[in-house]
Structure formats: C-alpha cells, structure tokens
Amino acid sequence: MIVFTFLGCGPAADQYFLRHDGADLRVRVEGNADSGEYILLLHGGPGRDSEWYNIGAWSERMESEVAMVYTDQRGQGASHGIYDETDLTLEQLADDTAAVIRSLHLRYGEDIHLSVMGHSWGGMLGIQALLQPDTQDDVDRWIEVDGAHDVFLLNQLAVPMFLDVGEQEIAAGRNRNEWRDIVRFAEGVNVDEISAGQSAEINRLGFEAERLIDRVSLDPEIRLLDVVDYYVASPISWPTAATVGRQTNEALSAQIELTALSPRLDEIEIPTLLLWGAYDFVVPPGVGTDAASRMPDAALVVLPDSGHTPMFNQPAAFADAVLDFIDENQK
Amino acid sequence: MLCSLLFFSSTVMAAPRMSAAWFGETGLNPGLKIGVEQTLTLIDGDKAGAHVGVGASLGTSLRPGSHWRSLASLEGFLGARVGGLDLEIRAGLGGGRTFLASPTYAIDDDGTLDRVLFAGQWGWMPWATAGFGSGIKRLDDVRWFVRGGPLLQTPAFADDALYLITELGVTKGFW
Numbered sequence: 001m002i003v004f005t006f007l008g009c010g011p012a013a014d015q016y017f018l019r020h021d022g023a024d025l026r027v028r029v030e031g032n033a034d035s036g037e038y039i040l041l042l043h044g045g046p047g048r049d050s051e052w053y054n055i056g057a058w059s060e061r062m063e064s065e066v067a068m069v070y071t072d073q074r075g076q077g078a079s080h081g082i083y084d085e086t087d088l089t090l091e092q093l094a095d096d097t098a099a100v101i102r103s104l105h106l107r108y109g110e111d112i113h114l115s116v117m118g119h120s121w122g123g124m125l126g127i128q129a130l131l132q133p134d135t136q137d138d139v140d141r142w143i144e145v146d147g148a149h150d151v152f153l154l155n156q157l158a159v160p161m162f163l164d165v166g167e168q169e170i171a172a173g174r175n176r177n178e179w180r181d182i183v184r185f186a187e188g189v190n191v192d193e194i195s196a197g198q199s200a201e202i203n204r205l206g207f208e209a210e211r212l213i214d215r216v217s218l219d220p221e222i223r224l225l226d227v228v229d230y231y232v233a234s235p236i237s238w239p240t241a242a243t244v245g246r247q248t249n250e251a252l253s254a255q256i257e258l259t260a261l262s263p264r265l266d267e268i269e270i271p272t273l274l275l276w277g278a279y280d281f282v283v284p285p286g287v288g289t290d291a292a293s294r295m296p297d298a299a300l301v302v303l304p305d306s307g308h309t310p311m312f313n314q315p316a317a318f319a320d321a322v323l324d325f326i327d328e329n330q331k
Numbered sequence: 332m333l334c335s336l337l338f339f340s341s342t343v344m345a346a347p348r349m350s351a352a353w354f355g356e357t358g359l360n361p362g363l364k365i366g367v368e369q370t371l372t373l374i375d376g377d378k379a380g381a382h383v384g385v386g387a388s389l390g391t392s393l394r395p396g397s398h399w400r401s402l403a404s405l406e407g408f409l410g411a412r413v414g415g416l417d418l419e420i421r422a423g424l425g426g427g428r429t430f431l432a433s434p435t436y437a438i439d440d441d442g443t444l445d446r447v448l449f450a451g452q453w454g455w456m457p458w459a460t461a462g463f464g465s466g467i468k469r470l471d472d473v474r475w476f477v478r479g480g481p482l483l484q485t486p487a488f489a490d491d492a493l494y495l496i497t498e499l500g501v502t503k504g505f506w
Contacts, residue, residue: 016436081452
C-alpha cells in the first residue's frame with residue numbers, strides 16, 4: 001500500500017476546476033511558476049488527456065523553466081460535469097479554452113506571460129480559441145505542434161507523402177511489404193475528392209507509416225514506472241477517459257472533418273511557433289509550411305527525427321525550440 | 332419474494348456478517364468500504380456450498396483521484412466453494428456523490444473568479460465484481476476476499492463513466 005501510494009506522488013502542483021457552461025474543466029499547473037511564464041497545453045485527440053503528456057524528458061525540462069498548465073478539455077480526461085452531447089462542438093470547446101485562459105490570469109495575475117501550445121487536434125482547438133474576440137489579448141504567444149487545423153489540407157498532403165517516402169523506403173529495402181500496402185492505398189486516392197472513409201484510413205495509415213521509420217524513436221527517459229503511474233495512480237481514470245474520450249471524439253468527428261481554418265490564420269497576430277515532426281504522416285509538415293506563409297508573425301521549425309509527437313521523439317530539441325522561441329519573443 | 336424462496340428451497344439462513352474492505356478506484360486511488368450481508372444458502376453441502384445473499388455497503392474515498400467518492404449500495408451475490416476457495420460474483424445498485432478533489436471556480440458576470448462550493452455531482456453507480464476468498468487460520472469465522480469489476484457512474488461527463496474497482500477485505504461472521 002505504501003509503495004502504491006508513492007507511485008501517485010509527484011512534484012508540487014496547483015490544481016483547480018473551472019466550471020464553465022456545465023463542464024468542470026480540470027486545470028493543473030506544475031513547474032516553475034516563479035518564472036512568470038506559463039504554457040497552457042491543449043491536448044490532442046479529441047479523446048486524449050493532459051496527463052498523457054506529463055511524462056518524459058520534455059515535460060521535466062519544460063517544468064524546470066516555466067509553469068506548464070495541463071488541462072483536460074470537456075468530455076475528456078478528468079474533466080467532469082453534466083451537459084448534453086450537443087454541447088460537444090468546436091465552438092463550445094474553444095469557448096471553454098478561452099475561459100481557462102482568462103481563469104489563469106485571474107488566479108495567477110494579469111502580469112503572467114501566457115503561451116498556448118496546441119498539439120494535433122489541440123492545434124485546431126487553439127486556433128479556434130484565439131479567433132474568439134479578445135482572447136489574443138490574454139495570450140502572448142501561440143505554439144502549434146503538428147496542428148490539425150485544416151483536415152482537407154492535411155489529407156491532401158498525406159497522400160503524396162505516403163507515395164514519396166514509401167518509394168524511398170521500398171528502394172532502400174526497409175519494410176517493403178508494409179510500405180507497398182500503404183503506397184497501393186495512396187495510389188488509389190483522388191486528393192481532390194477524399195471520402196470520409198478514406199480520411200479515416202489516411203489517419204490510421206499515418207500512424208502506421210511513422211512506426212515504419214527507423215529514425216523516429218521514443219524518448220528513452222520515459223520509464224515503465226511513468227506508464228504504470230499513468231494507468232494506476234494518476235488523477236485520470238483511464239477506463240473513463242478511454243470510454244468517454246471515445247464518445248467525445250465521435251461527437252466531434254463530423255465537424256472536425258469539415259473544418260479548415262487555414263483561411264483565417266492571418267488573423268492570428270501574436271508571435272507563433274509552428275513546430276513539426278519531419279515524419280509526421282498524420283499532419284504532414286506541409287501543413288506547417290502553409291500556415292507559416294499565411295500568418296503575419298510565425299516561424300516554422302521541423303525536427304528531422306520526429307513524427308506526430310516530437311515532444312516524445314526529440315524531447316531535448318523540442319524543449320530547446322519552445323524555450324528559445326519564448327526567450328526571443330519577450331514582451 | 333425472499334420469503335417465497337425460503338418456503339420452496341432447502342435453505343439454511345445464516346447469521347448476518349460484516350465486512351470491511353480497502354477498495355482501489357481504477358487501481359490505486361484508495362477508499363474504504365464497510366458492509367453487512369445476509370447469506371441464504373441454497374444448496375447444503377460441504378463441497379459446493381452454493382449460496383445467494385443480499386447486502387448493503389457504504390464506501391468513501393480515502394485519497395482522491397480527481398474526485399472523492401461516496402457510495403451507498405444494495406447488492407446481491409452468488410457464490411460457491413471450489414477447491415477450498417470461495418468464488419463469488421456480486422452486483423450492486425449504488426448511488427452516491429462525488430466531490431471534486433480540488434477547488435472549483437467559475438467566472439462570474441463581473442469577470443471575477445468565484446469559488447463554487449461542494450462541486451461534484453450525484454449519480455447512480457451500478458457495479459459488479461467477481462472475486463475469491465478463503466478462511467484465515469486461527470481467526471474464527473473471518474475470511475479474506477479479493478474482488479474486482481466495473482463501476483458505472485451516470486449521469487457523468489456527457490455520458491456514462493466507467494471505473495474499475497478492486498477490493499481487498501475481510502468478512503466476519505458465520506458462512
């Protein structure tokens with residue numbers, strides 16, 4: 001029992017729930033609050049949770065320099081509340097995010113410096129939140145990590161990426177059979193008319209393709225104990241998160257598939273870091289390149305040995321890129 | 332209905348027994364549960380004492396995950412003794428309230444952060460477990476048990492929420 005209880009101990013943290021439109025959103029702050037720099041992390045999914053990101057070398061490094069804010073979005077992770085499934089819309093979750101941002105200033109001071117970091121689906125969510133009136137007044141910087149803010153574009157870019165990288169890998173004799181299956185699928189896709197079924201298959205194959213790339217590996221500092229802690233002693237009830245998170249994902253999927261925020265990226269006026277993995281087949285680096293061309297104050301960094309989760313593939317380089325960006329964009 | 336079962340079955344009514352258990356909510360978020368149960372033995376016999384029974388229990392978290400949980404249940408169980416072990420399945424209809432484990436705030440119309448007291452929610456909490464146990468040497472009428480199974484909370488989030496409960500406990504009383 002003592003050992004088991006120890007597994008649940010972690011660094012000192014501040015945690016609260018924000019009640020907003022029927023949801024009780026969990027907000028957990030860990031790290032160097034004395035720095036005055038806060039980074040609000042918008043997790044991926046939908047259906048993921050924030051604790052999933054709170055492991056490995058990247059989070060340790062970030063928490064030593066800044067205060068990391070881990071929040072669980074509506075219907076995901078350890079967030080609670082009673083509301084209708086009809087409330088699960090991009091607009092509602094963006095409104096929730098804007099409220100969390102405001103609550104951080106109310107709780108920790110109007111003079112804190114706040115960056116928002118959105119990963120994958122969190123990229124779409126973060127953009128939508130920043131497009132809300134006055135939200136950019138509360139945020140100093142936007143950090144988009146392999147952000148899926150334009151599903152049409154990411155699908156259109158994934159197909160040629162499957163073909164290009166697939167041909168290279170087959171020629172090099174690496175995982176030929178698996179790549180031939182992926183290439184065969186990609187050759188049958190008309191990028192101007194991608195169906196919902198093909199979109200789902202592109203997403204699935206994106207993760208599979210990344211696994212076939214030898215140079216993309218996992219942070220060796222992610223310990224078995226971290227994984228065990230996540231499943232048995234974290235605040236997240238993983239069966240709940242898995243079941244409710246899946247339901248939330250299904251509720252949002254139809255809207256997400258039809259959402260393309262690229263035309264509005266020029267409205268994001270705060271300094272922006274676009275951080276991508278070179279071997280992200282789920283949201284190809286071309287999405288980041290396109291975003292950089294549209295945004296008035298954006299820089300693109302592509303990590304060469306990373307896929308869709310660069311914080312876990314190249315944690316040191318990831319943390320360096322983020323912290324350098326913060327240093328270079330002090331108000 | 333219970334009386335009808337008594338009339339038509341070959342039964343032995345056992346005395347009520349008490350139980351106490353540590354329970355882990357989804358692993359190691361611990362709680363404490365106490366209960367009372369009444370066993371109704373359907374089949375007499377030394378080797379296969381298949382029995383059914385009913386009971387009631389109260390539980391509370393000792394350390395929260397994201398919430399404290401209180402739970403009151405009415406439950407039924409079915410068991411048999413196999414190879415020296417008591418095997419059992421249970422199902423309960425519970426109800427209770429969760430209390431969020433951290434302060435809860437709302438942004439009011441004036442734009443200030445107001446505390447929300449006793450944040451959490453009432454819910455129905457049906458559950459089921461399967462488990463096994465055995466007697467403890469030198470302790471008369473005391474048996475240990477291990478059980479585990481799912482617990483649903485409804486309404487919760489936007490839909491039902493699923494937890495996994497493990498229990499380690501003891502029962503005192505005639506079996």
